[in-house]
Amino acid sequence: MSPTSPKAVGRRARTATALVAAGVVVAVGVQVSADATTPAPSGVPAASRAILGVLPAGSDGTPVDPGALPAATTPQERTALIRKAERRRIRTAREIGLGPGTELRVKDVVENRDGTTHTRYEQVHRGLPVLGGQLIVHRGPDGAVDNVDRATRATRAGFAAVATTAPVTKKPKAATAKGSRAPRTVIWAGGDKPVLAWERVVGGIRKDGTPNELHIVTDALTGKKLSEFQGVQTGSGHSQYSGTVRIGTAGSPGSYTLTDTARGGHTTVDARTGALFKDTDDTWGDGTPANPQTAAVDAHYGAALTWDYFKNVHGRNGIRGDGVGASSRVHYGNGYVNAFWNDTCFCMTYGDGVNNRSPLTAVDVAAHEMTHGVTSHTAGLVYDAYDAGGLNEATSDIFATAVEFYAGNATDPADYLTGEKIDINGDGTPLRYMDEPSKDGGSMDNWRASLGVLDPHYSSGIANHFFYLLSEGGGAKTVNGVRYNSPTFDNLPVPAIGIGKAEKIWFKALTEKMLPNETFAAARQHTLEAAGELYGANSPEQKAVGHAWAAVNVGTRPDGPWPSGPSFENRTRLSVPDLGRAVVSPVTVTGVSGNAPTSVRVTVDIKHPFRGDLDIALVAPDGTVYQLKTFTADGTVDLKDTFAVNASAEVANGTWKLQVRDAYPGNTGFLDSWKLTF
Structure with missing residues (x-):
């Protein structure tokens, strides 16, 4: 996380x-x-x-930034955008630093009203499809590359070193069930480094009658299973x-x-x-x-x-x-x-x-x-048993709910429940509850470190809960005659912005920012960015996104509850070496009586091309270590964060240290500054 x-x-x-x-x-x-x-x-x-070409309003009538909204392109205009991206894909590959033999294939292009474009590419390396290698190139209205989001951590050197001819000894047998596909060689880029792999698709029918389209990826050299995911996505x-x-x-x-x-x-x-x-x-x-x-x-x-x-x-x-x-x-x-x-x-x-x-x-x-x-x-969110699968399923629940509110059918009022009329449970209860997902007996209300492998219909509860809180806030509330009472992980309130704004934020994040291996942490960052682009940096809407994610235990609250006491800062730039020993930056605290508070604010500003590489800890004067962040697969650029630490067992005065380590090879960065607030 x-x-x-x-x-x-x-x-x-x-x-x-x-x-x-x-x-x-x-x-x-x-x-x-x-x-x-x-x-x-x-x-x-x-x-x-909503009328196309007319600036839509938020739920309270506050207009969004029209430039950040998707342009209403015709099919012909979209085709022209894709062809333009295809024509310059070789130049784009050079611009973003891809190595020899690696090519780009355009998957989708989204254009905003201000002329900004967001182009999704799949990669092909020496003729082999790269699974897990999707990337998004963001260009400004002038056509210059602003930023690149990558699903893979694989480096140019890693691709150069990977073999492209697979030995037949580890080739899996083709499945015989109807709808199966023969194994094909691919490059798997979803792990620590790219590897040559086999992908086979197993067809047939699952136990409940649903068609099967199970993709299984195995290492071409060892036969070890690297990944599996479903191509047929179900819902109730x-x-x-x-x-x-x-x-x-x-x-x-x-x-x-x-x-x-x-x-x-x-x-x-x-x-x-x-x-x-x-x-x-x-x-x-x-x-x-x-x-x-x-x-x-x-x-x-x-x-x-x-x-x-x-x-x-x-x-x-x-x-x-x-x-x-x-x-x-x-x-x-x-x-x-x-x-x-x-x-x-x-x-x-x-x-x-x-x-x-x-x-x-x-x-x-x-x-x-x-x-x-x-x-x-x-986004191509992989339908697996991890974060991406849950986000995929939640996205469908989110827009199913949004369509109900859009419809405004008086005989079937919109709600934040799923399956409330089908009575599959036999007792009149819904299948899923967005306000408190765990009421269905299996879904998750909040993220937790031990989440592990979970059916996407259950892990979807985390993002469903986030979306409800962002739209309606927490606590007791009645909407269209349905009573809700949504709890929060930290028992703190969430400011509601209305479903009209929440749906636009999620759609922008989905279509312009999210990647196939998206995590809940990355979804938080991407929805924050989408809210900032639509409603303004540090706007109430952007802060509400931060509050709603914190309320489901993803990240911290954007502006509190924080201490407002004295601050101590170290602004000396410190290089963070690639896969090296931890670097240490100290601050000396003086003049604070007694122990530290239960919520010490640790503000960190680190420049790094892959923030997921970073392992960060706060070390108290007595040597006690408080882990702030561990290594993850988050490929977002830079880290500018504030963490809350319960340091009430520590004497406030003394030398506190921030430890930063790059835990993955391929990139370097630097600690720009950090600050303690008591």
Whole structure:
């Protein structure tokens, strides 16, 4: 864990009818030409709709910095951005110091309204894909490189030394299950140094009926397993959506299909046959699960509303940002109680629930699954049993909740609960609670050092809890008739900024800053940066982000509770050698009576290209060591942090020391200054 304080980061169609009583699901199709304005989603009040090109406001009406918001690019404009990045990828590789034989491949480009661009690249080394090697090149409006965020710690020398021919003795056998892929040689850059590896994909079906797409990476020389992660990402949702809604269809009297031409040609098909849903009169479903069209209506409508949310609130034109719609598949399996996103088919798939009576096709399920697609095509958060997997799953929960609030459906009020109507538990309780995740019996409320390996649906609780606290604050509160009482790790309050601001901060961090191996500590830093760019350095919004993360035990509070007594500072610059012995910087404390307080403030400013390399400790006059930070995989540049230390057992006066050690080879830095405040 690498806690940080807020960093001073400045700028560089037809309207549908209302929903009716529960249990009635009938849809009337609307044909819209592909270049027409997207129809407003059913149930969305005009006041809650963001208009592209108009500066959106925060929840309290405070405008955000328009330059830091994503530009509303058309598919053609996005294609032009990608082609431009492809044309200069060789020059970019030289600019950022990549070695011979290492090439860049553009994955995505995000442009802000002020002309800043954020380009994600995958790396290829001597013809082999580099797994874990994604990086983001940030360029200012003038085109100059401002900064580079890297997922890998691998150095230029490390890549130069790695072998590129794999011995056949350790080649894994190809799996025989349907959907498996033959092993391929890759470079694995997710560890301490790049290594030649084999990647194989095991297909088939998991025990619960979910398709399997398990990626297994093994060392090409030793056969040791290096990593594994799932390509099919699952999630749970609400019961059957109710109401009469307008949906996008195509065709003419006597022959209509569930094809939404206004939203990239999104289609909804029957998973049992693969056939596109068709109808003669363009009035779909009858409100019961016995009619196969009913689940199709729910999925089609939910996909449309989610498309509109990402386009109208965040300026993203479809899951990939290219204006191309995905597809929805309903009636998957037999009694399958889940839903999942699969990048291979670029589709969402929904089961029919217990006894095939409760299709998992509600709006928040569609939003959850479509967000997995957005995540895959932006940050690419690895769906594993570590931090990145939990952040991936939380991102889907966060935007599923945001879509509910965007929808504003009076018959299904937005909430911070997941699955409150499906009753999978059999007692009427939800599947997940964002205000206090542990109430589901398995999710984490707060980060802890012993987190270890955990199902992403449970580790997601940390970021879900953060997002609730940032949006609504802690303690007792009622929102849309639902009562919440959110605790905090340190029993201190969190200032709420509203979901309207919180969602913009998370989206900016996801699409411009987060990396595939993101940790909770890195997510904190990236959301702090996003808040600073949107709302200003040291703004209430940026400080609220710091408070909300501290409230789930990720980092420290940005501005207290801190002591306000005398400070003692050492501003002598001290070089930190690469993988060397710890350097020591002293300060002498005088004139403070008695012992130190329970919250000594330790402010540290270190310049280093990979802050995760640093191991930092405070040493008291009697030699007692207080560990402030240990070595992590955090690839963020520089460390400017404030730590709180309970040093009440120590006599205040005397010589205190800061110990700094670089614990990983490849980079050097320097301690610029540090300060003790009593």
